[in-house]
Amino acid sequence: MDKMPAWADAVLVPLISLLLAAILSALVILAIGESPAEALSLMIEGALMRSTGWGYTLYYTTNFIFTGLAVSVAFHARLFNIGGEGQATLGGLGVALVVLYLPWPHWTLALVGASLGAAAFGALWAVIPAYLQAKRGSHIVITTIMFNFIAAALLNYVLVNLLKPAGAMDPASPLFPPATHLPTFQDMFAPEGSTLFRGALANITFFLALIASVAVWLLIWRTRLGYEIRALGHSESAARYAGISPVRIIIVTMLISGGLSGLMAVNTTMGESERLVMNATEGAGFIGIAVALMGRNHPVGVLLAAILFGFLYQGGAELALWTGIPRELIVVIQALVILFTGALDNMVRTPLEKLFLAMRKGKA
Numbered sequence: 001m002d003k004m005p006a007w008a009d010a011v012l013v014p015l016i017s018l019l020l021a022a023i024l025s026a027l028v029i030l031a032i033g034e035s036p037a038e039a040l041s042l043m044i045e046g047a048l049m050r051s052t053g054w055g056y057t058l059y060y061t062t063n064f065i066f067t068g069l070a071v072s073v074a075f076h077a078r079l080f081n082i083g084g085e086g087q088a089t090l091g092g093l094g095v096a097l098v099v100l101y102l103p104w105p106h107w108t109l110a111l112v113g114a115s116l117g118a119a120a121f122g123a124l125w126a127v128i129p130a131y132l133q134a135k136r137g138s139h140i141v142i143t144t145i146m147f148n149f150i151a152a153a154l155l156n157y158v159l160v161n162l163l164k165p166a167g168a169m170d171p172a173s174p175l176f177p178p179a180t181h182l183p184t185f186q187d188m189f190a191p192e193g194s195t196l197f198r199g200a201l202a203n204i205t206f207f208l209a210l211i212a213s214v215a216v217w218l219l220i221w222r223t224r225l226g227y228e229i230r231a232l233g234h235s236e237s238a239a240r241y242a243g244i245s246p247v248r249i250i251i252v253t254m255l256i257s258g259g260l261s262g263l264m265a266v267n268t269t270m271g272e273s274e275r276l277v278m279n280a281t282e283g284a285g286f287i288g289i290a291v292a293l294m295g296r297n298h299p300v301g302v303l304l305a306a307i308l309f310g311f312l313y314q315g316g317a318e319l320a321l322w323t324g325i326p327r328e329l330i331v332v333i334q335a336l337v338i339l340f341t342g343a344l345d346n347m348v349r350t351p352l353e354k355l356f357l358a359m360r361k362g363k364a
Contacts, residue, residue, distance in 0.1 A: 004356040009349075010301065014294055016348045017340035018308075025333045034325050042322060043315030053314055055185050055200020061310030062202070062267045063281075065209040067288025068306055069216050070260035072297035074140075076220055077253040078233040083129060083144030084261040084285025086151030087122040091262025092269040093155060094121030096163065096276035099176045110180035114270050115208065115263060122262015123255040125151060130254030134247040140254075148285070156278060163276065173276035182271045203271040212260060213299040219256070229253050261285060290338040309334065 004012075026036035047053045067084045074081035098117035104110035129143035156171065163173040184203045190196035220226040232239040232249045239246060268280040287309055294308070295301025316330030340348070 004349075004353050008352060008356065010296055010298070012352060013345070013348050014296070014301075014305075014341060016352075017294075017345065018337065020348070021333065021336040021340045024336050028329065028332060029325065032325065032329075034323060039319055039323065039325060042318055043311070046318030046322075047311045047314040051196045052198060052200045053318075055197045055202040056317070057202075057307070057310040057314045058185070058206050059201035059203070059267070059272070059310075060284075060313040061306045062206045062209045063264050063284040064287055064291045064306035064309050065213060065303060066260055066264035066267070067284050068291030068295060068302040069212055069288075069299065070257045071288045071292035072295065072299070072302055073216060073220070073229075073260065074253055074257040075292060075297050076226075076233050077229045077249060079130075079133070079250065079253060079257070080141050081126070081144055081254065081257045081261075082141050082286075082289065083126060083147050083258070084264075084288045085281050085283070086144070086148035086285070087125045087258040087261035088264045088268075088281045088285050089148075089151040089155050090125040091118035091122040091265035092276050092280055093158060094118045094262060095265050095269045096173050096176075099180050099270060100163075100173065104177065104180050107180055107182055111182060111204070111208075111266070111270070114180075114266055118262040118265045118269075119259035120262070122265075123259040125262070126254045126258025127251060130251045133254075134250040152278075155276075159276065159278060171278055172273075176270065176274045180270065181274055184271075201272050203267070205267040205271045208263070208266065210303075212263065213303055216260070217299045225252065261288070287334070290334065290341070294337065294341040308337075312337075 003009075029036045029039050045053075047057045067088065070084050070087070071081055094117035095114045098113045099110060102113060104113065125147060126144070129138070129140055129147055132138035132143050133140045159171040159173065164171055165174050182203045182205065184197065185200055185206075186197040188204065190198070218226075220229065228239070228244045228249055229252075231242065231244055232246055236246055239249070264284060265280070268282075268284075269276055273280060291302055291305040291309055294305040295303070312330055312334060316327050316333075319325045319329070320327035
């Protein structure tokens, strides 16, 4: 009875942490001679008050949903998957190979094939660190970080030596066939002649991310496998006593986590670039860690945190375009959010627990 209610842990703690990060961010903006109020107003205007801004915000949100879900699934088994960047990078290779070398009559079939290819390549890139953790005791954090660099080098080799069209200078694959181009929000929701969502990158992959969120919720809280994942995360010795194989659960969990990270590439490779390019992930694999932490590893929380970080990304672009505030400041704001929702979580949680305990004693 000495802990706070579940709603306070899920809602109040993240909100207070976010407020503290916002206050410190405002002080940083003041220190460089800019107005925090004007900066916030411009971010809201550019990211939320126009359909184009919403389109870009939801494009970034889609990336962060996939990587946030990937981190959260692994974390339920007490595995810290830092390899989202590499898994998404290899997921992009899976998308490109499926789309370029198989004939697709329509984007719907191509989307299914590309999703399977992306998930398979992302999962395969996660299985080696998983095996090393499960069978050899190698720490998953170290191996997944190392595999990010290996994935980048591998993709560079494939693009330069295998996929780059003859005579091209840009290290990128050929453009995907027109039949595989995914419909954007403008294609889906804007009447003919309308400027709604014009030029925005958001596409149908956003709904794939929502489906993935529901699937993860069902997996973790409504299946036997999900129970085994959570059981291993709570106590490995108890899981062994219950007949759960830690080796099997570690490998299966990392396969699912890697597959979710790989799915992000459908948005960046098939939905945006319509070809495979270098550095398409743009740090989304690492942002997924913050999204999962802030979302308390629950799909609903991950979705809300992904929207917040999508807002920060798009709002940061607006600040860099229209003010003297460098876009790198958004990295500082993101770092503050991560700091307060992760490393300094107990700084907020402990006083709140004491407050709720005092309130209970007062009622008693």
